[in-house]
Amino acid sequence: MSLVIFTAYFLLLLLPHAPAIWSCTRSCPPSCTCTQEKNCSVLCDRVSMIDLPKEFPCEAASINLDKNSLKFLSERAFGTLPLLRSLSLDHNNISFITPGAFKGLPNLLELKLAHNEYIRYLHTRTFTSLKRLERLDLSDCNLFNMPDRIFIEQISLKELLVFQNNFRRVPGTLRGMENLTHVYLERNKIEAVAYNSLLGLSNLKYLNLQENNISVIHDEAFKDLLRLENFYLNDNLLVDLPQEAFKSLSNLKMINLGGNLLTNVSKTWFSDLVELEVLYLDRNRLVYFEEGAFQNLTSLITLHLNSNNLTTLPFTVFEPIYFIGRLYLFRNPWGCSCGLKWLREWMDSYKLVRDIPCASPSSVAGLDLSEVVYAHLNGTCVDPPELNLTTPVPDYTTTENKFNSLISKLLQQELREEMINSTNALRNGTQQDSAESQVSAVPGLCALYKVLLLVLLFQAQIGFLSDCINVC
Ligand SMILES: *[C@@H]1O[C@H](CO)[C@@H](O)[C@H](O)[C@H]1NC(C)=O
Ligand SMILES: *[C@@H]1O[C@H](CO)[C@@H](O)[C@H](O)[C@H]1NC(C)=O
Ligand SMILES: *[C@@H]1O[C@H](CO)[C@@H](O)[C@H](O)[C@H]1NC(C)=O
Ligand SMILES: *[C@@H]1O[C@H](CO)[C@@H](O)[C@H](O)[C@H]1NC(C)=O
Ligand SMILES: *[C@@H]1O[C@H](CO)[C@@H](O)[C@H](O)[C@H]1NC(C)=O
Ligand SMILES: *[C@@H]1O[C@H](CO)[C@@H](O)[C@H](O)[C@H]1NC(C)=O
Ligand SMILES: *[C@@H]1O[C@H](CO)[C@@H](O)[C@H](O)[C@H]1NC(C)=O
Ligand SMILES: *[C@@H]1O[C@H](CO)[C@@H](O)[C@H](O)[C@H]1NC(C)=O
Ligand SMILES: *[C@@H]1O[C@H](CO)[C@@H](O)[C@H](O)[C@H]1NC(C)=O
Ligand SMILES: *[C@@H]1O[C@H](CO)[C@@H](O)[C@H](O)[C@H]1NC(C)=O
Ligand SMILES: *[C@@H]1O[C@H](CO)[C@@H](O)[C@H](O)[C@H]1NC(C)=O
Numbered sequence: 001m002s003l004v005i006f007t008a009y010f011l012l013l014l015l016p017h018a019p020a021i022w023s024c025t026r027s028c029p030p031s032c033t034c035t036q037e038k039n040c041s042v043l044c045d046r047v048s049m050i051d052l053p054k055e056f057p058c059e060a061a062s063i064n065l066d067k068n069s070l071k072f073l074s075e076r077a078f079g080t081l082p083l084l085r086s087l088s089l090d091h092n093n094i095s096f097i098t099p100g101a102f103k104g105l106p107n108l109l110e111l112k113l114a115h116n117e118y119i120r121y122l123h124t125r126t127f128t129s130l131k132r133l134e135r136l137d138l139s140d141c142n143l144f145n146m147p148d149r150i151f152i153e154q155i156s157l158k159e160l161l162v163f164q165n166n167f168r169r170v171p172g173t174l175r176g177m178e179n180l181t182h183v184y185l186e187r188n189k190i191e192a193v194a195y196n197s198l199l200g201l202s203n204l205k206y207l208n209l210q211e212n213n214i215s216v217i218h219d220e221a222f223k224d225l226l227r228l229e230n231f232y233l234n235d236n237l238l239v240d241l242p243q244e245a246f247k248s249l250s251n252l253k254m255i256n257l258g259g260n261l262l263t264n265v266s267k268t269w270f271s272d273l274v275e276l277e278v279l280y281l282d283r284n285r286l287v288y289f290e291e292g293a294f295q296n297l298t299s300l301i302t303l304h305l306n307s308n309n310l311t312t313l314p315f316t317v318f319e320p321i322y323f324i325g326r327l328y329l330f331r332n333p334w335g336c337s338c339g340l341k342w343l344r345e346w347m348d349s350y351k352l353v354r355d356i357p358c359a360s361p362s363s364v365a366g367l368d369l370s371e372v373v374y375a376h377l378n379g380t381c382v383d384p385p386e387l388n389l390t391t392p393v394p395d396y397t398t399t400e401n402k403f404n405s406l407i408s409k410l411l412q413q414e415l416r417e418e419m420i421n422s423t424n425a426l427r428n429g430t431q432q433d434s435a436e437s438q439v440s441a442v443p444g445l446c447a448l449y450k451v452l453l454l455v456l457l458f459q460a461q462i463g464f465l466s467d468c469i470n471v472c
Contacts, residue, residue: 024060029053034060040083044068052077062086066112069093073101080104088112090137099125107132114139114161124149137161139184146171155179163187163208170197182206186232192216200224208232210256217241227251234280235259243268256280258304265293265317273297280304282328289317301325311335311360315342326352333359336372338381344369361386 024040030053032044039061044053049068056063061083070092077098078087084105095118102108108130113119119141127133133154143165150173151157159182162171167188174183175196181203190212198204204225214236221242222228228249238260246252252273258280267290270276277299286308294300294317302325305313310332334340336358347353347370356369364372364384375382 024057027055027057029056039085045088055079056081058082060084062088064088065092067091071095073097075100076103077101078105082106084108086110089116091115093117094119097122097126099123100128102127103129105130109133110135112137113141115141117142120144122146122150124152126150127154130154132156135159135161138165140164142166144168146173148172151177158182160184169194172197174198174201176200178202180204184208186210186212188212190214192218193221194218195220197221198225203227205229206231209236211235213237215239217245219244220247222246223248225249229253231255233257233260234283238262240264241266241269245269247272250274252276254278254280258282258284260284263287263309265289267292267295270294271296275299278302278304281308283307285309287311289314291316292319293317294323295319297323302328304328305332307331309333312339313343314339324350324352329353330355330357332357334369335360336364336367336369337361337383338374340369341374341381344372344374363387 024034024036024042028034028042029044031047031049032042032053034040034042034057036059040057040059041062041064042056042060043064045064045066045068047068049065049070052065052070052073056078058079058081060081062085063078063081066088067090070089071094073089073094073096075098078084081104085107087102087105087108087110090112091114094113094116097113097119102111106129109132111127111130111133114137117140119138120143122138122143124147127136127150131153134156136154136157136159139161140163143162145167146162156179157177158179160174160180161182161184163184164187167185167190169190170185170193174180176199178200180201183201183204183206186208187210190209191214193209193214193216195218198207198221202224205227207225207228207230210232211234214233215238217238219242222245225231226248229251231249231252231254234256235258238257239262241257241262243266246255246269250272253275254277255273259282262281262284263286265281265286265288270279270293274296276297279294279297279300279302282304283306286305287310291314294303300323303323306328307330310329312335313329334356336356337360340356343353343356347356354368354370358364358367358369358372361384363386372384374384
């Protein structure tokens with residue numbers, strides 16, 4: 001008796017789950033695999049499917065149809081699947097989606113249609129009745145635009161992936177979609193960002209516009225993006241930016257402006273970006289920073305300035321903050337005169353920057369800034385001399401480098417000795433704020449120039465430094 005009750009009870013316990021298990025595996029479409037672990041998932045990827053199966057298990061929670069040869073989605077193509085949350089159709093050959101194709105999927109959260117290069121155009125009612133959709137992937141579908149009202153029902157949409165299409169402007173349908181948090185628009189053909197392109201996107205955290213053809217950004221184009229954290233604008237055709245382009249983006253943590261055509265950095269661009277940690281300005285044509293350009297970037301950790309046309313980096317661009325983050329400065333024609341002495345000291349102190357090749361003055365060209373030794377006369381830094389070589393050195397990278405390297409090594413050795421002697425002598429003198437100011441004796445410099453002269457004579461290149469020789 002008790003056994004019967006127990007068995008009945010046991011069956012009763014199983015009952016609500018049993019049909020689910022049977023439905024998921026029993027009504028699994030041919031050539032698909034259906035598994036029921038917690039939820040029913042239907043796997044039909046890479047099975048050369050040409051037409052959709054007549055029926056899917058009505059318990060299906062996820063369906064994967066990637067990498068088949070589907071061409072066409074009819075109305076209600078998937079029947080009624082009330083539990084379906086995720087549907088993936090990536091890498092097919094879909095060329096037409098009938099309006100209403102996704103009817104009957106009221107709980108779909110994620111729809112992936114990426115890499116269907118024949119889609120090209122979408123109807124206003126393509127996604128009708130997908131009221132809970134949160135994530136939509138339409139990347140690489142050869143889209144030219146999207147109808148303005150296509151997302152009228154998708155009020156829950158958070159992530160929109162539409163990279164690698166043919167958009168020439170930011171699709172107008174995005175306007176006012178306040179629930180969007182991530183928008184991927186990279187690798188399109190967008191030429192401008194209008195003042196109203198991104199209106200009302202007040203919850204956007206991630207915006208990718210990289211690798212477009214953007215040359216114009218209108219004033220206030222980004223003004224509603226108050227929550228933006230990661231912003232990619234790199235690899236476009238920007239020559240300049242509006243004075244207050246990023247005003248009010250006070251939550252921005254990373255902005256990438258690399259690979260554009262910027263020449264000057266205005267002091268107003270970044271003035272509100274108090275949370276900014278990473279700034280990319282690499283691969284532009286930067287020559288000039290306005291004083292205080294990085295002022296107020298109190299959270300900055302990394303600054304990428306490599307591959308530009310920079311000859312100098314005045315310390316005043318950072319003031320009043322004292323920047324001690326990581327600096328990337330390689331591939332610039334640095335002018336290693338006394339203007340960069342602060343950087344030389346900064347390199348030594350923080351070890352956060354290296355690879356700063358000097359292009360001038362010619363006596364140090366080819367050296368790294370870390371190898372340059374600044375001489376001092378009467379406490380004032382003396383620029384490394386400009387060698388006026390009468391015959392141009394043909395192989396810049398080898399001959400001159402070796403030559404300059406030799407000079408610099410000799411200079412360093414000379415200075416090192418000099419420094420030890422001066423330091424000893426001045427140990428009980430007035431407080432000195434830097435080692436350099438102690439290495440200021442005229443005799444020391446004469447010794448340096450003698451070495452220089454020797455080297456130069458050795459190279460049979462004469463006719464400079466005559467002033468110095470006179471002094472000595
Ligand atoms: C299974 O479905 C439930 C609700 O239907 C959902 O909360 C859960 O995340 C799903 N689990 C998986 C692994 O998809
Ligand atoms: C994909 O569809 C297009 C047009 O609908 C057709 O020209 C092309 O041959 C198809 N490609 C494959 C691999 O089926
Ligand atoms: C954003 O989501 C909320 C809650 O789901 C909804 O009430 C609101 O209408 C949505 N906003 C828009 C612009 O769709
Ligand atoms: C991008 O702009 C450049 C220069 O204006 C032009 O040569 C190129 O064709 C454009 N590319 C596209 C995809 O429109
Ligand atoms: C960049 O700054 C320099 C020096 O102030 C100025 O002469 C030049 O016109 C500026 N260039 C641009 C594109 O603003
Ligand atoms: C830095 O911030 C202060 C206060 O918010 C502001 O007054 C100042 O103009 C900003 N600096 C620059 C260069 O904009
Ligand atoms: C770099 O700047 C120099 C002058 O400072 C200019 O002659 C040169 O054309 C610039 N190069 C590029 C690639 O802009
Ligand atoms: C050294 O500095 C003193 C005072 O600043 C000045 O009078 C003197 O002319 C300077 N000497 C040289 C060689 O510059
Ligand atoms: C470099 O030498 C040439 C000829 O030898 C001379 O005309 C020129 O003025 C010199 N330049 C400098 C900066 O000394
Ligand atoms: C430094 O002092 C030592 C002796 O104290 C002396 O032999 C040496 O020549 C001095 N070096 C220079 C560069 O004056
Ligand atoms: C240097 O000054 C300190 C006190 O400031 C003194 O104790 C020391 O004897 C002095 N040394 C020399 C060599 O004058």
